[in-house]
Amino acid sequence: MEFNVLVEYFRAQIRGDPDVASAVAAIRSLLEFLRRDQSETILGLRENMTQAIRRLEETDSSVAVSSGGELFLRFISLTSLEHPDLSQCKNVMIERGELFLKKISLSRGKVGKLCHTFIKDGAKILTHSSSRVVLKVLENAAADNKRFTVYVTESQPDSAGKRMAQKLRKLNIPVMVVLDAAVGYIMEKVDLVIVGAEGVVESGGVINKIGTYQMAVCSKAHNKPFYVVAESFKFVRLYPLNQQDVPDRFKYTADILKTVKDLNQEHPMIDYTPPSLITLLFTDLGVLTPSAVSDELIKLYL
Amino acid sequence: NITDSDPDGRLTVTDKDVKLQEIALAKNEGKELTKEEKQRLRKEKKQHKKNKKDDKGPPEKEKEKEKASVPAPSKPATQSPAHKAAPAPVHASESAAAAEKPAKSKAELRAERRARQDSERTSKHGKKEGGQQSASSKPKATPNELQPVVKRLPEHVQVDDPAALKKLAKKLERQQVPLRSDYGYKVSLFSHLHQYSRKSPPTLQISIPATVIHPSIVRLGLQYSQGIIAGSNARSVALLHTFKQVIQDYSTPPNEELSRDLVNKLSPYISFLSQCRPLSASMGNAIKYIKKEISNIPSQCKEEEAKGKLQACIDSYINEKIILASEAISKYAIEKISDGDVILVYGCSSLVNHILCKAFEKQRKFRVIVVDSRPRLEGREALRRLVKKGIRCTYVLISALSYILPEVSKVFLGAHALLANGYVMSRVGTSQIALVAKAYNVPVLVCCETYKFCERVQTDSFVSNELDDPDDLIVTRNGKSHLENWQTVKSLGLLNLVYDVTPPDFVDLVITDLGMIPCTSVPVVLRVKNVDQ
Numbered sequence: 001m002e003f004n005v006l007v008e009y010f011r012a013q014i015r016g017d018p019d020v021a022s023a024v025a026a027i028r029s030l031l032e033f034l035r036r037d038q039s040e041t042i043l044g045l046r047e048n049m050t051q052a053i054r055r056l057e058e059t060d061s062s063v064a065v066s067s068g069g070e071l072f073l074r075f076i077s078l079t080s081l082e083h084p085d086l087s088q089c090k091n092v093m094i095e096r097g098e099l100f101l102k103k104i105s106l107s108r109g110k111v112g113k114l115c116h117t118f119i120k121d122g123a124k125i126l127t128h129s130s131s132r133v134v135l136k137v138l139e140n141a142a143a144d145n146k147r148f149t150v151y152v153t154e155s156q157p158d159s160a161g162k163r164m165a166q167k168l169r170k171l172n173i174p175v176m177v178v179l180d181a182a183v184g185y186i187m188e189k190v191d192l193v194i195v196g197a198e199g200v201v202e203s204g205g206v207i208n209k210i211g212t213y214q215m216a217v218c219s220k221a222h223n224k225p226f227y228v229v230a231e232s233f234k235f236v237r238l239y240p241l242n243q244q245d246v247p248d249r250f251k252y253t254a255d256i257l258k259t260v261k262d263l264n265q266e267h268p269m270i271d272y273t274p275p276s277l278i279t280l281l282f283t284d285l286g287v288l289t290p291s292a293v294s295d296e297l298i299k300l301y302l
Numbered sequence: 303n304i305t306d307s308d309p310d311g312r313l314t315v316t317d318k319d320v321k322l323q324e325i326a327l328a329k330n331e332g333k334e335l336t337k338e339e340k341q342r343l344r345k346e347k348k349q350h351k352k353n354k355k356d357d358k359g360p361p362e363k364e365k366e367k368e369k370a371s372v373p374a375p376s377k378p379a380t381q382s383p384a385h386k387a388a389p390a391p392v393h394a395s396e397s398a399a400a401a402e403k404p405a406k407s408k409a410e411l412r413a414e415r416r417a418r419q420d421s422e423r424t425s426k427h428g429k430k431e432g433g434q435q436s437a438s439s440k441p442k443a444t445p446n447e448l449q450p451v452v453k454r455l456p457e458h459v460q461v462d463d464p465a466a467l468k469k470l471a472k473k474l475e476r477q478q479v480p481l482r483s484d485y486g487y488k489v490s491l492f493s494h495l496h497q498y499s500r501k502s503p504p505t506l507q508i509s510i511p512a513t514v515i516h517p518s519i520v521r522l523g524l525q526y527s528q529g530i531i532a533g534s535n536a537r538s539v540a541l542l543h544t545f546k547q548v549i550q551d552y553s554t555p556p557n558e559e560l561s562r563d564l565v566n567k568l569s570p571y572i573s574f575l576s577q578c579r580p581l582s583a584s585m586g587n588a589i590k591y592i593k594k595e596i597s598n599i600p601s602q603c604k605e606e607e608a609k610g611k612l613q614a615c616i617d618s619y620i621n622e623k624i625i626l627a628s629e630a631i632s633k634y635a636i637e638k639i640s641d642g643d644v645i646l647v648y649g650c651s652s653l654v655n656h657i658l659c660k661a662f663e664k665q666r667k668f669r670v671i672v673v674d675s676r677p678r679l680e681g682r683e684a685l686r687r688l689v690k691k692g693i694r695c696t697y698v699l700i701s702a703l704s705y706i707l708p709e710v711s712k713v714f715l716g717a718h719a720l721l722a723n724g725y726v727m728s729r730v731g732t733s734q735i736a737l738v739a740k741a742y743n744v745p746v747l748v749c750c751e752t753y754k755f756c757e758r759v760q761t762d763s764f765v766s767n768e769l770d771d772p773d774d775l776i777v778t779r780n781g782k783s784h785l786e787n788w789q790t791v792k793s794l795g796l797l798n799l800v801y802d803v804t805p806p807d808f809v810d811l812v813i814t815d816l817g818m819i820p821c822t823s824v825p826v827v828l829r830v831k832n833v834d835q
Contacts, residue, residue: 291822
């Protein structure tokens with residue numbers, strides 16, 4: 001399978017189902033790539049897969065695609081590939097790939113089920129930008145007949161917050177859009193803060209849309225709980241020490257990385273929130289404290 | 303019991319014989335104990351152990367395992383099977399974690415009976431050991447059950463307890479290791495620790511030639527106590543090389559098994575070395591590894607083969623855990639060094655120096671600020687090594703820390719040990735650097751190999767530390783030595799601490815050979831390591 005066919009397949013997945021996580025779409029494309037792959041040896045197969053992941057990262061530079069791809073590769077090759085026949089090995093890998101896909105398609109539901117119990121009746125929730133997982137959580141809480149109001153930040157430069165507000169209005173949840181600059185102002189009114197994540201790093205911190213770090217610092221100053229909801233395929237083997245330490249390939253969108261010469265003039269799209277500001281992380285592996293994330297990562301990757 | 307005749311021959315009252323006696327006594331001083339004396343000591347030990355068993359629950363520390371294994375010699379003729387039975391249930395209760403259900407053998411029944419007798423005896427004596435009484439009264443009945451693990455304080459933090467001191471003195475006398483006496487007035491907060499003087503090394507009281515303690519061990523102990531070999535890695539590597547020499551020179555006595563006898567031979571050496579300078583965590587782990595390897599030698603293995611195997615084990619340990627680990631750590635650490643960085647280091651850590659040299663070879667542009675402190679002034683050695691490589695360095699004393707920290711982008715620290723609760727034990731001054739760095743929001747990275755991880759838990763620097771020679775603090779300027787007569791001032795105490803502990807909230811990242819982990823994940827690594835073994 002050619003790489004541009006792969007990229008087209010990936011883009012088609014995203015267009016077809018806008019609600020799907022980009023990592024899930026990437027893994028579906030990788031699975032299709034695996035099925036159509038023509039290599040003769042396992043090593044060649046692995047090489048092609050790694051290249052495919054790299055191409056997908058170039059298309060969509062989010063952290064989730066990178067982490068999802070790497071986890072997929074590890075998961076399928078973690079079994080014994082001792083069969084003499086390559087096609088048999090490939091079948092085993094495809095089987096495991098489908099298992100992995102099934103598992104992670106269910107992960108958003110699991111997170112939603114875990115988290116909605118933390119939303120009490122009459123709660124005021126603050127969230128940032130547009131996250132499908134947070135939407136799922138709020139959906140579950142509303143289905144549970146809980147009454148709550150949501151404040152969403154506008155989240156410039158792409159005004160993703162307004163899209164989130166529209167989706168919430170469709171669910172009949174009272175929602176208010178606030179400016180990014182109004183986070184400090186609104187913090188005393190809210191009871192808890194829930195955000196999604198693009199990636200969860202080894203230290204237990206999260207990488208998310210720009211503005212999350214600010215929100216975390218404000219909530220710490222006001223002693224409000226700061227919850228992060230993320231699926232487990234977003235766990236990535238990065239360890240940033242501060243904002244500068246996040247690699248450039250995640251900070252900017254794929255098109256900007258390819259076209260712009262001087263990245264210092266561009267504005268980054270994500271920031272890093274250190275684990276000291278996060279109260280709890282809700283994942284499909286359970287409710288974790290930031291220090292437990294490293295434990296889970298060691299289990300996943302080692 | 304075979305009782306040898308008096309080694310000096312039949313006693314007569316003549317002067318000549320008395321003189322002969324004295325000469326013989328002098329000759330015997332340095333020699334190893336005769337068979338009879340060994341038996342006598344063994345009986346004493348057994349009694350001692352029996353009393354100890356009633357004092358506390360099943361011993362779980364290494365030292366206790368040693369003592370338990372020592373009375374299980376392979377001298378079948380003279381020892382009654384009861385001796386063998388005593389250590390056997392002790393071993394069973396120690397390995398209770400394995401939780402197997404052994405069938406009640408005759409030996410275990412005998413041991414139960416003895417335990418019952420002991421507990422009755424101690425209750426008669428009215429020894430106050432509290433809850434451990436009930437624990438000891440029914441311990442041997444279910445040797446496979448997980449008994450409440452009672453940790454005993456190590457001897458070197460109980461210096462102000464006369465009972466513990468007496469026990470130590472007796473143990474050292476039995477092993478024929480000289481006891482080193484404390485020196486000078488100790489500050490009351492630290493009076494539970496030893497304080498030795500460099501002017502009175504433990505080797506003063508050793509007779510020449512010392513046949514109980516191998517000469518290379520004597521040399522190593524002297525090098526430790528005089529500070530010639532310093533630094534966690536250096537001490538461990540020197541220890542392992544010396545053990546290689548000891549194993550080379552070792553020959554199994556007849557009727558003994560190498561796997562058991564060699565371990566027993568090592569105990570007095572280790573006591574001697576800890577008298578010279580308290581063992582570090584890395585040395586402790588290395589010793590545990592060697593003892594495990596020795597006891598795993600199969601009994602049918604020939605001596606030369608076994609010795610070769612042990613030496614190969616030691617070589618591979620040094621290679622894997624120290625040399626290759628530092629290569630892996632450098633690889634990870636170099637990712638964290640970017641161009642234009644200003645890196646702060648403290649004291650002289652062999653690992654951090656290695657990382658910086660490697661990063662410089664990889665053409666990273668950075669400069670280094672070396673922070674140093676009295677009285678050791680180890681930073682000068684680090685400065686020397688880095689400047690020789692061509693790295694741009696600045697040198698300050700620790701009092702100027704808050705002055706230069708605004709310039710710094712990262713702090714790299716070495717560690718002496720990483721404790722199970724995530725605290726970092728390192729040279730005194732390290733926690734100060736971490737604290738001030740945190741206040742300035744500068745990331746702190748600790749570099750530590752996994753063999754330095756230890757199961758101990760400590761939350762402050764008082765409970766277990768090391769006191770160095772207080773005379774080191776005497777400073778001579780312009781020909782005048784202030785504090786020279788500090789001993790004459792009764793209320794003055796000089797405190798020369800060696801280590802301190804840094805809480806995990808001040809440390810941003812720990813770089814180990816397994817990867818980059820947060821400080822709170824140390825127990826995870828320990829768990830993974832234990833599973834591997």
